[in-house]
Amino acid sequence: MMQRRVAILVKGYPRLSETFIAQEIAGLQDRGLGQLIVSLRQPGETKVHPVHRRITAPVLYLPEYLKDDPPRVKRGREFAERQPGFAEAERLFQADLARDRTANRYRRFGQACVLAAELPKDVGWLHTHYLHTPASVARYAATILGLGWSFSAHAKDIWTSQAWELSEKLDSSAFGVTCTASNLDYLRSLASQPKRVELVYHGLDLAGIVPPERVPWNGERPFRIVSVGRAVEKKGYGDLIRALAGLKGRNWRFDHVGGGALAKTLKERAEKAGIADRITWHGSRERGEVFDLLEKADLFVLPSRIARSGDRDGLPNVLMEAQAHRLPVVSTRVSAIPELVTDGETGLLVEERDPKALGQAIARLMDDQPLALRLAEAGEIRVREQFSPEPGLDRVASLLGEALGARAA
CATH class of the missing domain: 3.40.50.2000 (Glycogen Phosphorylase B;)
Incomplete structure (x- = not known):
């Protein structure tokens, strides 16, 4: 037959x-x-x-x-x-x-x-x-x-x-x-x-991801923040730019990976906020290049929001990949993200469209490295055990x- x-x-x-x-x-x-x-x-x-x-x-x-x-x-x-x-x-x-x-x-x-x-x-x-x-x-x-x-x-x-x-x-x-x-x-x-x-x-198939040994950030170099996602409304990067502008006095750098229709607008907002020289916009990159950035990062941020059309994230792979790299994550209480990230246990969550709260969460993990490491370790364990x-x-x-x-x- x-x-x-x-x-x-x-x-x-x-x-x-x-x-x-x-x-x-x-x-x-x-x-x-x-x-x-x-x-x-x-x-x-x-x-x-x-x-x-x-x-x-x-x-x-x-x-x-x-x-x-x-x-x-x-x-x-x-x-x-x-x-x-x-x-x-x-x-x-x-x-x-x-x-x-x-x-x-x-x-x-x-x-x-x-x-x-x-x-x-x-x-x-x-x-x-x-x-x-x-x-x-x-x-x-x-x-x-x-x-x-x-x-x-x-x-x-x-x-x-x-x-x-x-x-x-x-x-x-x-x-x-x-x-x-x-x-x-x-x-x-x-x-x-x-x-x-x-x-x-x-x-997510995480078998090929071997997390690096994480060393607590000591302030002697810029705190490395990474995000991976298209520059579209539902990803909330305008909120992240405003959050980072509020942390202008802190020592950080931000790497963004992903193309998208709003990329030019976001770059202009960063320029206007006086933080453009601390942001690298990588555009679309292959998996190996993304993983290199995750290995070198101190924090992963995904500021998802519900778009005016109703569009929203589901369960973002990039959050799982970040956690598999034993990175602490900051995200929002949108859609299924709380099914993956438990606030205070496997990451930090804030409300969508709240740049002030987003900035406070980033600053909290900059200042409390034991918490950052604990969240990162718990996040890695959970994503590997429950999201195969x-x-x-x-x-x-x-x-x-x-x-x-x-x-x-």
């Missing part, structure tokens, strides 16, 4: 900001699950994570915009129209369009038709990362072909989507997983069958394997 595969739908591939997805794909590969990666966007990044190099699954790139390849879109539409499930898929699309008449809706239905036409015959299930646009494509395509589909929900896709759309997708999918308890509670509140959504921490990726990978592999088996029976 032919070995069946799962199509894994993603927004783009490969993406440095989504290594947690690549980690899951690699983990499923290690467990013997055949996969086809389906990307809604063309690759747009030159740097890749080591985990991307491990993945052997082929990638099917859908037309990012329908105007990019009209003949391909036309062939997809003609194929889809001949399928028994097309009428129902079009009904779902029209219902969505009536409530959100945007070009994005047309694009997703067109991509779904192309996917339905080009999906290899040995693919027996669709699994999508994110409940917004990739899930729309998965839902339409699965309906056209009469296949089942499932999802992994993360953060932005949940908190920036309308409740009606989430509810309908939850009820249409066979099952889903999400990576934080706060996500789980919200999604279950919208689902007619709440138990079909499960909590699966994606965790293996249990989550086993569960997702089991769910997808059962789904494939049921379809083949």
